[in-house]
Amino acid sequence: MFSAFRRWRRKRTADRTQISPEQWARVEATLPFLDFLPPEERPRLRRMALEFLADKEVHGAEGLLVTDNILLSIALQACLPVLNIGIDAYADWVGIVVYPGDFVVPRRVADEDGVVHEYDDEVLGEAWEGGPVLLSWFDAENPLDGINVVIHEFAHKLDMSNGEVDGYPRLPASMSASAWAAAFQHAYDDFCARFDRGEDLLLDTYGTEHPAEFFAVMSEAFFETPGLLKKEYPAVYKQLSLYYQQDPASRQATPAHTPTAFP
Template sequence: MITRLLEQLRRLWHERGEPPSPPDPALWNKVEADLPFLDRLTIAERRRLRELALRFLAEKEFHGANGFALSDEILLSIALQACLPILNIGLDAYHGWIGVVVYSGDFIVPRTEMDEAGIVHEYDDVVLGEAWSNGPVLLSWHTDTPTNEHINVVIHEFAHKLDMVNGEADGFPALPPDMSRGEWGLAFNQAYTTLCEQLDAGEPVALDPYAADHPAEFFAVACEAFFDAPEQLRAAFPDVYAQLRRYFRQDPAASSLADTPAGEHAATKRVKPT
Protein backbone atom coordinates (compact mmCIF):
# COMPACT_ATOMS: atom_id res chain seq x y z
CA MET A 1 0.00 0.00 0.00
CA ILE A 2 1.43 3.40 -1.03
CA THR A 3 0.42 6.33 1.16
CA ARG A 4 -0.55 9.67 -0.32
CA LEU A 5 2.72 11.10 0.98
CA LEU A 6 4.83 8.50 -0.82
CA GLU A 7 2.83 8.87 -4.02
CA GLN A 8 3.32 12.63 -4.02
CA LEU A 9 7.01 12.44 -3.19
CA ARG A 10 7.76 9.96 -5.95
CA ARG A 11 5.74 11.83 -8.57
CA LEU A 12 7.31 15.23 -7.89
CA TRP A 13 10.76 13.71 -7.40
CA HIS A 14 10.70 12.33 -10.92
CA GLU A 15 9.02 15.40 -12.44
CA ARG A 16 11.08 18.13 -10.76
CA GLY A 17 14.11 16.35 -9.37
CA GLU A 18 13.43 17.59 -5.85
CA PRO A 19 10.88 16.25 -3.37
CA PRO A 20 8.47 18.73 -1.77
CA SER A 21 7.81 19.18 1.90
CA PRO A 22 4.98 17.11 3.38
CA PRO A 23 1.59 18.78 2.92
CA ASP A 24 1.11 19.11 6.68
CA PRO A 25 4.08 20.81 8.43
CA ALA A 26 2.66 19.73 11.80
CA LEU A 27 3.44 16.15 10.80
CA TRP A 28 7.16 16.81 11.23
CA ASN A 29 6.66 18.11 14.77
CA LYS A 30 4.48 15.16 15.69
CA VAL A 31 7.03 12.62 14.46
CA GLU A 32 10.11 14.40 15.78
CA ALA A 33 8.57 14.76 19.24
CA ASP A 34 8.90 10.98 19.54
CA LEU A 35 12.60 11.08 18.61
CA PRO A 36 14.23 13.11 21.40
CA PHE A 37 17.79 12.44 20.22
CA LEU A 38 17.05 14.74 17.27
CA ASP A 39 17.00 17.62 19.76
CA ARG A 40 20.79 17.56 19.60
CA LEU A 41 20.65 18.90 16.05
CA THR A 42 20.79 22.58 15.18
CA ILE A 43 17.92 24.15 13.27
CA ALA A 44 19.97 23.99 10.07
CA GLU A 45 20.87 20.34 10.66
CA ARG A 46 17.28 19.41 11.32
CA ARG A 47 16.22 21.12 8.11
CA ARG A 48 18.82 19.16 6.15
CA LEU A 49 17.74 15.94 7.84
CA ARG A 50 14.15 16.54 6.80
CA GLU A 51 15.20 17.13 3.20
CA LEU A 52 17.34 14.00 3.23
CA ALA A 53 14.49 11.96 4.72
CA LEU A 54 12.16 13.07 1.93
CA ARG A 55 14.69 12.11 -0.73
CA PHE A 56 15.12 8.76 1.02
CA LEU A 57 11.37 8.15 0.95
CA ALA A 58 11.19 9.12 -2.72
CA GLU A 59 14.03 6.79 -3.73
CA LYS A 60 13.35 3.71 -1.61
CA GLU A 61 10.40 1.32 -1.86
CA PHE A 62 8.46 0.70 1.35
CA HIS A 63 6.22 -2.31 1.89
CA GLY A 64 4.08 -3.26 4.84
CA ALA A 65 4.44 -7.00 5.46
CA ASN A 66 1.36 -9.18 5.76
CA GLY A 67 -0.98 -6.29 5.03
CA PHE A 68 0.50 -3.94 7.64
CA ALA A 69 -0.65 -0.41 6.75
CA LEU A 70 2.20 2.10 6.80
CA SER A 71 1.07 5.53 7.95
CA ASP A 72 2.83 8.77 7.06
CA GLU A 73 4.01 8.97 10.68
CA ILE A 74 5.68 5.56 10.49
CA LEU A 75 7.33 6.37 7.16
CA LEU A 76 8.70 9.71 8.31
CA SER A 77 9.93 8.26 11.61
CA ILE A 78 11.84 5.48 9.87
CA ALA A 79 13.24 7.89 7.29
CA LEU A 80 14.46 10.38 9.89
CA GLN A 81 16.16 7.67 11.94
CA ALA A 82 17.68 5.99 8.89
CA CYS A 83 19.04 9.27 7.54
CA LEU A 84 20.48 10.60 10.80
CA PRO A 85 23.70 8.55 10.44
CA ILE A 86 24.22 9.77 6.87
CA LEU A 87 23.33 13.40 7.53
CA ASN A 88 26.87 14.52 6.67
CA ILE A 89 27.72 11.57 4.43
CA GLY A 90 24.93 11.69 1.89
CA LEU A 91 22.26 9.39 0.51
CA ASP A 92 24.74 7.66 -1.80
CA ALA A 93 25.84 5.70 1.27
CA TYR A 94 22.62 3.70 0.86
CA HIS A 95 23.08 2.89 -2.82
CA GLY A 96 22.67 -0.55 -4.37
CA TRP A 97 19.35 -1.51 -2.82
CA ILE A 98 15.84 -0.03 -2.62
CA GLY A 99 13.57 -2.08 -0.36
CA VAL A 100 12.38 -1.46 3.20
CA VAL A 101 9.91 -4.01 4.56
CA VAL A 102 8.08 -3.15 7.78
CA TYR A 103 6.35 -5.70 10.01
CA SER A 104 3.82 -5.05 12.74
CA GLY A 105 5.75 -6.39 15.71
CA ASP A 106 8.19 -9.29 15.84
CA PHE A 107 8.63 -11.45 12.79
CA ILE A 108 10.11 -14.87 12.09
CA VAL A 109 13.02 -15.65 9.79
CA PRO A 110 13.66 -19.34 8.95
CA ARG A 111 17.26 -20.36 9.60
CA THR A 112 19.43 -23.37 8.79
CA GLU A 113 22.57 -24.22 10.70
CA MET A 114 25.07 -27.05 10.35
CA ASP A 115 26.58 -28.45 13.53
CA GLU A 116 30.06 -29.90 13.98
CA ALA A 117 28.81 -33.34 12.96
CA GLY A 118 27.57 -31.99 9.64
CA ILE A 119 23.91 -32.26 10.58
CA VAL A 120 21.74 -29.43 9.29
CA HIS A 121 19.23 -28.00 11.75
CA GLU A 122 16.28 -25.82 10.79
CA TYR A 123 14.68 -23.38 13.19
CA ASP A 124 12.65 -20.17 13.31
CA ASP A 125 14.41 -17.07 14.59
CA VAL A 126 12.24 -14.33 16.09
CA VAL A 127 13.77 -10.97 15.22
CA LEU A 128 12.98 -7.27 15.21
CA GLY A 129 15.20 -6.34 12.31
CA GLU A 130 17.46 -7.70 9.63
CA ALA A 131 19.58 -6.17 6.87
CA TRP A 132 20.33 -8.18 3.74
CA SER A 133 23.46 -7.61 1.70
CA ASN A 134 22.36 -6.09 -1.64
CA GLY A 135 18.78 -6.63 -0.51
CA PRO A 136 16.13 -4.99 1.63
CA VAL A 137 16.10 -3.86 5.22
CA LEU A 138 13.49 -5.65 7.34
CA LEU A 139 12.13 -3.75 10.33
CA SER A 140 9.47 -4.36 12.94
CA TRP A 141 7.31 -1.57 14.23
CA HIS A 142 6.09 -1.43 17.81
CA THR A 143 3.84 1.22 19.29
CA ASP A 144 4.31 0.15 22.92
CA THR A 145 8.09 0.16 23.20
CA PRO A 146 9.66 0.96 26.60
CA THR A 147 11.18 4.44 26.51
CA ASN A 148 14.00 3.98 29.01
CA GLU A 149 16.35 1.90 26.91
CA HIS A 150 18.81 3.36 24.43
CA ILE A 151 18.02 0.81 21.75
CA ASN A 152 17.19 1.79 18.21
CA VAL A 153 16.43 -0.95 15.71
CA VAL A 154 16.28 1.42 12.73
CA ILE A 155 19.73 2.87 13.31
CA HIS A 156 21.04 -0.61 14.10
CA GLU A 157 19.91 -2.14 10.81
CA PHE A 158 20.96 0.81 8.70
CA ALA A 159 24.37 0.69 10.37
CA HIS A 160 24.61 -2.86 9.03
CA LYS A 161 23.83 -1.45 5.58
CA LEU A 162 26.75 0.96 5.90
CA ASP A 163 28.92 -1.93 7.07
CA MET A 164 27.93 -3.93 3.98
CA VAL A 165 29.01 -1.28 1.46
CA ASN A 166 32.43 -2.94 1.14
CA GLY A 167 31.30 -6.55 1.57
CA GLU A 168 29.78 -8.69 4.30
CA ALA A 169 29.03 -7.06 7.64
CA ASP A 170 32.15 -7.37 9.78
CA GLY A 171 32.22 -4.16 11.80
CA PHE A 172 34.65 -2.58 9.35
CA PRO A 173 32.76 -0.28 6.95
CA ALA A 174 34.35 1.55 4.05
CA LEU A 175 36.24 4.44 5.62
CA PRO A 176 36.84 7.87 4.09
CA PRO A 177 40.40 8.58 2.88
CA ASP A 178 41.26 10.70 5.91
CA MET A 179 40.67 7.82 8.35
CA SER A 180 43.11 5.05 9.30
CA ARG A 181 42.01 1.43 9.05
CA GLY A 182 44.61 0.57 11.66
CA GLU A 183 43.26 3.07 14.18
CA TRP A 184 39.69 1.95 13.52
CA GLY A 185 40.56 -1.71 13.96
CA LEU A 186 42.54 -1.08 17.15
CA ALA A 187 39.77 0.98 18.75
CA PHE A 188 36.97 -1.43 17.91
CA ASN A 189 38.89 -4.64 18.59
CA GLN A 190 39.99 -3.46 22.02
CA ALA A 191 36.49 -2.29 22.92
CA TYR A 192 34.90 -5.51 21.68
CA THR A 193 37.35 -7.58 23.73
CA THR A 194 36.71 -5.45 26.80
CA LEU A 195 32.95 -5.81 26.47
CA CYS A 196 33.19 -9.59 26.10
CA GLU A 197 35.46 -9.83 29.15
CA GLN A 198 33.09 -7.70 31.20
CA LEU A 199 30.15 -9.91 30.29
CA ASP A 200 32.10 -13.08 31.05
CA ALA A 201 32.96 -11.66 34.47
CA GLY A 202 29.35 -10.73 35.18
CA GLU A 203 30.18 -7.03 35.28
CA PRO A 204 27.79 -4.28 34.20
CA VAL A 205 28.32 -3.08 30.64
CA ALA A 206 27.70 0.23 28.90
CA LEU A 207 26.24 -1.26 25.72
CA ASP A 208 23.49 -3.73 24.93
CA PRO A 209 25.03 -7.17 25.58
CA TYR A 210 23.98 -8.18 22.07
CA ALA A 211 27.03 -6.21 20.93
CA ALA A 212 29.21 -9.11 22.08
CA ASP A 213 27.58 -11.50 19.59
CA HIS A 214 29.89 -10.50 16.72
CA PRO A 215 32.11 -7.53 15.73
CA ALA A 216 29.44 -6.52 13.21
CA GLU A 217 26.86 -6.37 16.00
CA PHE A 218 29.26 -4.40 18.17
CA PHE A 219 29.56 -1.81 15.41
CA ALA A 220 25.79 -1.58 14.93
CA VAL A 221 25.08 -1.33 18.67
CA ALA A 222 27.83 1.28 19.04
CA CYS A 223 26.15 3.29 16.28
CA GLU A 224 22.88 3.17 18.22
CA ALA A 225 24.62 4.47 21.32
CA PHE A 226 26.53 7.10 19.36
CA PHE A 227 23.29 8.82 18.39
CA ASP A 228 21.00 7.90 21.27
CA ALA A 229 23.37 7.79 24.27
CA PRO A 230 26.59 9.47 23.07
CA GLU A 231 27.83 10.56 26.49
CA GLN A 232 27.53 6.98 27.72
CA LEU A 233 29.44 5.61 24.74
CA ARG A 234 32.15 8.26 24.99
CA ALA A 235 32.67 7.56 28.69
CA ALA A 236 32.88 3.78 28.22
CA PHE A 237 34.76 3.57 24.92
CA PRO A 238 36.28 6.97 24.08
CA ASP A 239 38.35 5.63 21.18
CA VAL A 240 35.29 4.06 19.56
CA TYR A 241 33.38 7.29 19.99
CA ALA A 242 36.24 9.22 18.39
CA GLN A 243 36.28 6.91 15.38
CA LEU A 244 32.51 7.15 14.90
CA ARG A 245 32.68 10.93 15.28
CA ARG A 246 35.09 11.09 12.36
CA TYR A 247 33.22 8.49 10.32
CA PHE A 248 29.79 10.12 10.66
CA ARG A 249 31.21 13.67 10.80
CA GLN A 250 28.97 14.38 13.76
CA ASP A 251 29.62 14.95 17.46
CA PRO A 252 26.33 14.36 19.28
CA ALA A 253 27.96 14.27 22.73
CA ALA A 254 28.91 17.91 22.23
CA SER A 255 25.22 18.85 22.30
CA SER A 256 23.44 18.55 25.61
CA LEU A 257 19.85 17.39 26.01
CA ALA A 258 19.70 18.52 29.61
CA ASP A 259 17.72 21.67 28.82
CA THR A 260 15.49 20.29 26.08
CA PRO A 261 12.04 18.82 26.72
CA ALA A 262 12.10 15.05 26.64
CA GLY A 263 9.89 13.31 24.12
CA GLU A 264 8.92 9.69 24.04
CA HIS A 265 11.29 7.30 22.33
CA ALA A 266 9.69 5.83 19.21
CA ALA A 267 12.40 3.36 18.29
CA THR A 268 11.68 -0.30 18.73
CA LYS A 269 13.41 -2.53 21.23
CA ARG A 270 15.60 -5.13 19.67
CA VAL A 271 15.14 -8.80 20.55
CA LYS A 272 17.77 -10.20 18.24
CA PRO A 273 18.29 -8.45 14.93
CA THR A 274 20.98 -9.77 12.60
Protein backbone atom coordinates in the same frame (compact mmCIF):
# COMPACT_ATOMS: atom_id res chain seq x y z
CA MET B 1 26.20 4.78 -7.12
CA PHE B 2 23.01 6.59 -8.06
CA SER B 3 22.58 7.31 -11.74
CA ALA B 4 22.04 10.94 -12.75
CA PHE B 5 18.43 10.12 -13.65
CA ARG B 6 17.80 8.43 -10.32
CA ARG B 7 19.14 11.46 -8.45
CA TRP B 8 17.02 13.80 -10.55
CA ARG B 9 13.90 11.70 -9.97
CA ARG B 10 14.31 11.52 -6.21
CA LYS B 11 14.98 15.29 -5.95
CA ARG B 12 11.98 16.07 -8.15
CA THR B 13 9.72 13.83 -6.07
CA ALA B 14 10.99 15.39 -2.85
CA ASP B 15 10.36 18.86 -4.25
CA ARG B 16 6.73 17.94 -4.85
CA THR B 17 6.16 16.38 -1.43
CA GLN B 18 4.47 18.65 1.08
CA ILE B 19 4.74 17.88 4.80
CA SER B 20 3.35 20.39 7.26
CA PRO B 21 5.53 21.70 10.10
CA GLU B 22 2.97 20.23 12.50
CA GLN B 23 3.35 16.72 11.07
CA TRP B 24 7.14 16.94 11.16
CA ALA B 25 6.92 18.06 14.78
CA ARG B 26 4.58 15.19 15.73
CA VAL B 27 6.90 12.59 14.26
CA GLU B 28 10.07 14.15 15.62
CA ALA B 29 8.55 14.35 19.12
CA THR B 30 8.70 10.52 19.18
CA LEU B 31 12.42 10.63 18.35
CA PRO B 32 13.95 12.66 21.20
CA PHE B 33 17.53 11.83 20.18
CA LEU B 34 17.08 14.16 17.21
CA ASP B 35 17.57 16.98 19.72
CA PHE B 36 21.27 16.00 19.82
CA LEU B 37 21.48 17.30 16.26
CA PRO B 38 22.23 21.04 15.92
CA PRO B 39 18.93 22.84 15.17
CA GLU B 40 20.26 24.30 11.94
CA GLU B 41 20.75 20.74 10.62
CA ARG B 42 17.11 19.69 11.08
CA PRO B 43 15.85 21.09 7.75
CA ARG B 44 18.63 19.23 5.93
CA LEU B 45 17.69 15.98 7.68
CA ARG B 46 14.06 16.48 6.70
CA ARG B 47 14.98 17.09 3.09
CA MET B 48 17.17 13.98 3.00
CA ALA B 49 14.31 11.97 4.53
CA LEU B 50 12.02 13.02 1.69
CA GLU B 51 14.62 12.07 -0.91
CA PHE B 52 15.15 8.76 0.87
CA LEU B 53 11.42 7.97 0.68
CA ALA B 54 11.39 8.98 -2.98
CA ASP B 55 14.07 6.36 -3.66
CA LYS B 56 12.87 3.47 -1.50
CA GLU B 57 9.89 1.13 -1.56
CA VAL B 58 8.34 0.57 1.86
CA HIS B 59 5.83 -2.22 2.42
CA GLY B 60 3.88 -3.35 5.46
CA ALA B 61 3.85 -7.03 6.41
CA GLU B 62 1.31 -9.12 8.31
CA GLY B 63 -1.42 -6.56 7.79
CA LEU B 64 0.52 -3.52 9.01
CA LEU B 65 -0.72 -0.28 7.44
CA VAL B 66 2.32 1.89 6.78
CA THR B 67 1.13 5.41 7.54
CA ASP B 68 2.81 8.66 6.57
CA ASN B 69 4.01 9.05 10.15
CA ILE B 70 5.67 5.63 10.05
CA LEU B 71 7.33 6.50 6.75
CA LEU B 72 8.66 9.80 8.04
CA SER B 73 9.89 8.23 11.27
CA ILE B 74 11.80 5.48 9.49
CA ALA B 75 13.25 7.93 6.98
CA LEU B 76 14.44 10.39 9.63
CA GLN B 77 16.12 7.61 11.62
CA ALA B 78 17.67 6.01 8.54
CA CYS B 79 19.03 9.32 7.27
CA LEU B 80 20.47 10.52 10.57
CA PRO B 81 23.61 8.32 10.30
CA VAL B 82 24.25 9.35 6.68
CA LEU B 83 23.39 13.03 7.06
CA ASN B 84 27.02 13.95 6.40
CA ILE B 85 28.03 10.77 4.57
CA GLY B 86 25.42 11.14 1.86
CA ILE B 87 22.34 9.23 0.84
CA ASP B 88 24.31 7.45 -1.89
CA ALA B 89 25.54 5.16 0.90
CA TYR B 90 22.16 3.42 0.56
CA ALA B 91 22.28 3.16 -3.21
CA ASP B 92 22.41 -0.59 -3.87
CA TRP B 93 18.98 -1.61 -2.61
CA VAL B 94 15.43 -0.24 -2.52
CA GLY B 95 13.17 -2.37 -0.31
CA ILE B 96 12.06 -1.89 3.31
CA VAL B 97 9.59 -4.30 4.90
CA VAL B 98 7.92 -3.26 8.15
CA TYR B 99 6.38 -5.75 10.56
CA PRO B 100 3.95 -5.02 13.43
CA GLY B 101 6.37 -6.02 16.20
CA ASP B 102 8.76 -8.95 16.38
CA PHE B 103 8.83 -11.34 13.46
CA VAL B 104 10.25 -14.79 12.73
CA VAL B 105 12.99 -15.57 10.21
CA PRO B 106 13.59 -19.24 9.28
CA ARG B 107 17.25 -20.25 9.65
CA ARG B 108 19.32 -23.12 8.24
CA VAL B 109 22.75 -23.52 9.82
CA ALA B 110 25.30 -26.27 9.24
CA ASP B 111 27.42 -27.22 12.26
CA GLU B 112 31.09 -28.23 12.15
CA ASP B 113 30.09 -31.82 11.36
CA GLY B 114 28.05 -30.72 8.35
CA VAL B 115 24.70 -31.39 10.02
CA VAL B 116 22.08 -28.83 8.96
CA HIS B 117 19.89 -27.41 11.72
CA GLU B 118 16.66 -25.58 10.95
CA TYR B 119 14.95 -23.26 13.41
CA ASP B 120 12.82 -20.12 13.66
CA ASP B 121 14.63 -17.03 14.89
CA GLU B 122 12.51 -14.25 16.45
CA VAL B 123 14.06 -10.92 15.56
CA LEU B 124 13.41 -7.17 15.65
CA GLY B 125 15.14 -6.40 12.38
CA GLU B 126 17.42 -7.72 9.70
CA ALA B 127 19.43 -6.26 6.83
CA TRP B 128 20.07 -8.41 3.77
CA GLU B 129 23.16 -7.82 1.67
CA GLY B 130 21.99 -6.36 -1.64
CA GLY B 131 18.41 -6.82 -0.48
CA PRO B 132 15.80 -5.24 1.73
CA VAL B 133 15.86 -4.04 5.31
CA LEU B 134 13.32 -5.76 7.57
CA LEU B 135 12.11 -3.74 10.54
CA SER B 136 9.72 -4.26 13.44
CA TRP B 137 7.47 -1.33 14.29
CA PHE B 138 6.22 -0.36 17.73
CA ASP B 139 3.76 2.53 17.84
CA ALA B 140 5.28 4.40 20.76
CA GLU B 141 7.82 7.08 21.54
CA ASN B 142 11.42 5.91 21.21
CA PRO B 143 12.99 6.15 24.68
CA LEU B 144 16.60 7.24 25.04
CA ASP B 145 17.73 3.74 26.03
CA GLY B 146 20.39 3.10 23.38
CA ILE B 147 18.15 0.62 21.56
CA ASN B 148 17.10 1.65 18.07
CA VAL B 149 16.16 -1.01 15.54
CA VAL B 150 16.21 1.35 12.55
CA ILE B 151 19.67 2.78 13.24
CA HIS B 152 20.95 -0.73 14.03
CA GLU B 153 19.84 -2.22 10.72
CA PHE B 154 20.96 0.75 8.67
CA ALA B 155 24.36 0.58 10.37
CA HIS B 156 24.54 -2.97 9.01
CA LYS B 157 23.82 -1.58 5.55
CA LEU B 158 26.75 0.81 5.95
CA ASP B 159 28.89 -2.08 7.20
CA MET B 160 28.12 -3.93 3.96
CA SER B 161 29.62 -1.10 1.91
CA ASN B 162 33.04 -2.79 1.91
CA GLY B 163 31.64 -6.13 0.79
CA GLU B 164 31.78 -7.90 4.15
CA VAL B 165 29.65 -7.59 7.27
CA ASP B 166 32.44 -7.42 9.82
CA GLY B 167 32.12 -4.18 11.75
CA TYR B 168 34.41 -2.30 9.37
CA PRO B 169 32.47 -0.08 6.95
CA ARG B 170 34.16 1.68 4.08
CA LEU B 171 35.99 4.57 5.74
CA PRO B 172 36.66 7.95 4.14
CA ALA B 173 40.23 8.61 3.04
CA SER B 174 40.67 11.06 5.91
CA MET B 175 40.28 8.28 8.50
CA SER B 176 42.88 5.77 9.67
CA ALA B 177 41.84 2.14 9.19
CA SER B 178 44.37 1.05 11.81
CA ALA B 179 42.99 3.53 14.37
CA TRP B 180 39.46 2.27 13.70
CA ALA B 181 40.53 -1.37 14.05
CA ALA B 182 42.48 -0.72 17.25
CA ALA B 183 39.63 1.19 18.91
CA PHE B 184 36.93 -1.31 18.00
CA GLN B 185 38.95 -4.47 18.64
CA HIS B 186 40.02 -3.30 22.10
CA ALA B 187 36.49 -2.23 23.01
CA TYR B 188 34.91 -5.40 21.64
CA ASP B 189 37.33 -7.63 23.53
CA ASP B 190 36.75 -5.66 26.73
CA PHE B 191 32.97 -5.67 26.28
CA CYS B 192 32.88 -9.44 25.73
CA ALA B 193 35.19 -10.07 28.70
CA ARG B 194 33.02 -7.96 30.98
CA PHE B 195 29.93 -9.79 29.74
CA ASP B 196 31.56 -13.17 30.39
CA ARG B 197 32.40 -12.04 33.94
CA GLY B 198 28.74 -11.29 34.53
CA GLU B 199 29.15 -7.53 34.87
CA ASP B 200 26.05 -5.35 34.68
CA LEU B 201 26.77 -3.67 31.34
CA LEU B 202 25.19 -0.33 30.47
CA LEU B 203 25.34 -0.86 26.71
CA ASP B 204 23.28 -3.46 24.85
CA THR B 205 24.86 -6.88 25.37
CA TYR B 206 23.73 -7.97 21.90
CA GLY B 207 26.95 -6.32 20.83
CA THR B 208 28.85 -9.35 22.15
CA GLU B 209 27.41 -11.57 19.39
CA HIS B 210 29.84 -10.53 16.64
CA PRO B 211 32.03 -7.55 15.65
CA ALA B 212 29.34 -6.56 13.12
CA GLU B 213 26.73 -6.48 15.87
CA PHE B 214 29.11 -4.53 18.08
CA PHE B 215 29.45 -1.84 15.41
CA ALA B 216 25.66 -1.66 14.98
CA VAL B 217 25.04 -1.53 18.74
CA MET B 218 27.70 1.14 19.23
CA SER B 219 26.08 3.13 16.42
CA GLU B 220 22.74 2.94 18.23
CA ALA B 221 24.42 4.21 21.38
CA PHE B 222 26.27 6.93 19.48
CA PHE B 223 23.01 8.53 18.42
CA GLU B 224 20.76 7.65 21.39
CA THR B 225 23.06 7.69 24.44
CA PRO B 226 26.20 9.41 23.16
CA GLY B 227 27.40 10.57 26.58
CA LEU B 228 27.30 7.02 27.90
CA LEU B 229 29.20 5.64 24.92
CA LYS B 230 31.81 8.39 25.19
CA LYS B 231 32.30 7.53 28.87
CA GLU B 232 32.42 3.75 28.37
CA TYR B 233 34.51 3.62 25.19
CA PRO B 234 35.89 7.05 24.28
CA ALA B 235 38.08 5.72 21.46
CA VAL B 236 35.05 4.11 19.80
CA TYR B 237 33.07 7.31 20.22
CA LYS B 238 35.88 9.26 18.58
CA GLN B 239 36.01 6.91 15.58
CA LEU B 240 32.24 7.00 15.14
CA SER B 241 32.29 10.79 15.44
CA LEU B 242 34.83 10.94 12.64
CA TYR B 243 32.93 8.42 10.54
CA TYR B 244 29.46 9.91 10.96
CA GLN B 245 30.89 13.45 11.06
CA GLN B 246 28.70 14.29 14.05
CA ASP B 247 29.26 14.93 17.75
CA PRO B 248 25.94 14.23 19.53
CA ALA B 249 27.55 14.01 22.99
CA SER B 250 28.36 17.72 22.81
CA ARG B 251 24.62 18.47 22.81
CA GLN B 252 23.30 15.73 25.08
CA ALA B 253 23.38 18.00 28.11
CA THR B 254 21.37 20.68 26.29
CA PRO B 255 18.16 21.40 28.26
CA ALA B 256 14.95 20.06 26.80
CA HIS B 257 13.15 22.57 24.62
CA THR B 258 10.05 22.93 22.54
CA PRO B 259 10.75 21.65 19.01
CA THR B 260 11.30 24.43 16.51
CA ALA B 261 8.90 24.57 13.57
CA PHE B 262 11.32 24.20 10.69
CA PRO B 263 10.05 24.76 7.15
